[in-house]
Every structure is written in C-alpha cells, then in structure tokens.
Amino acid sequence: MSPDTTNVIVRESARARRITLRALPSGIEVVVPRGTPRHHVDRAVTDAGPWIARVQTRRDRAPTLGLGRPGVLWRHGNPELNAAPTTRAVIEQYRSITRSFLDFSVPSTAAGMGVAPRSWTVRSATTRWGSCTHARQTLSFNWRLSLVPIDIAQHVVIHELAHLRHPNHGPSFWRLVGETDARTRERRAWLRAHGAEVMGYDPAVAIR
Secondary structure, three states: OOOOOOEEEEEEEOOOOOOOOEEEEEEEEEEOOOOOHHHHHHHHHHOOOOHHHHHHHHHHHHOOOOOOOOEEEEOOOOEOOOOOOOOHHHHHHHHEEEHHHHHHHHHHHHHHHHHOOOOEEEEOOOOOOOEEEOOOOEEEHHHHHHHOOOOHHHHHHHHHEEEEEOOOOHHHHHHHHHOOOOOOOHHHHHHHHHHHHHOOOOOOHHHH
8 A cells, every 4th residue: 555645744853863754643744854855855755655554544444533513512522512603713612621621630730740831821733732842841732632532632731741851752751651641552542543633623614
C-alpha cells in the first residue's frame, strides 16, 4: 500500500539536529533542521513510507465518533442540543467547556505530579492537543478537548504537565506520564485512532 502524503506537514526547527517523523492528530509531521534541502526531506518521507501507510491504515479502520451530527454540541463525548446561533458562538461554547475542565483538572493534577504551571490558556489549533512553554512554565490547550471523552482530555493535561519537568519526550518524561496515568498506552492509542477526526471537526455543523 502506498502512503497518502497529502497530510504530511514539514516543519523547520532551529533545535532539530536530524530529520524526524511523528504521527500527529491531523497527519504526519516531518521536523527538519533549518535549511534542509527538499530532496532530503522527500527521501526521508519515501523511506518512512511503510510506517506512514501503517499509521493511515490504523486510522482508516478505526470506527468514527460521528461528530458531524447537525445541531449537536459535544461535551466530552456526550451530545447535547446546540443553542448557539453562529459558528463563532459554537466555538466560544467549546472554549468555555474546555476552560472549565482545565480550571478543575490542571491545579489538582499538577499538585499530584509535583509541578506548578504559572498559567494555562485555551487556543485554536489544527495539529496539536496542547503545548508547553518550559522556560515560562505555561501551558496551552486546544478547545477541541471539549469534544473528546474526559479521560482522554485528562491524559492530554498529564502529558503537558509532564513537560514542565521534562521538556523532551525522553524516558524520564514517559515514566512520569505513566506513573500518573496507568492507562497511558490505551489513551495514546485512542488519540492515534481518532485524532484526525477530532481535529477535522467543523463547528459549523452544530448550527445546521
């Protein structure tokens, strides 16, 4: 099976020392050192073709969540009748749901992990569930967390909080995540299977 490269995103990084690929909710991200020749990037994608194809097959076989239901607003996996009149109002509703969840989850989870974020925000994103600015000890999260089950949203919180202590994805990082969430492997499998569908969700469907 030939991989579909339409969802391959190339990102230059000043910190990257080599070309790396990873599966994101919206596709495959290729991180390259600045100034990397395009033919080197293309070669890396070609060499990783079997892995990309496996990722895409796994996602294609996953059952859909059915998020595109007209007139429905989702609250952590549970459908509600939407009363928001515009797409912008729908997004604001989702941001509010996510903010309420974070304001409850982040402080208590951070205390249990021995970290103390200075602040957290809700933002719009198309590729990431959340991010951590280690130097400032601040976090940001995608409003689409309001669409996913509460345990999956909680796992994303744990992931970003762990970055306050470990800015990379090394063994110490995953050890902390695993100690905090014993079902880390299961949560990550869910995100790999359904991430593209959630990231591709169109909030305008809620007002149809």
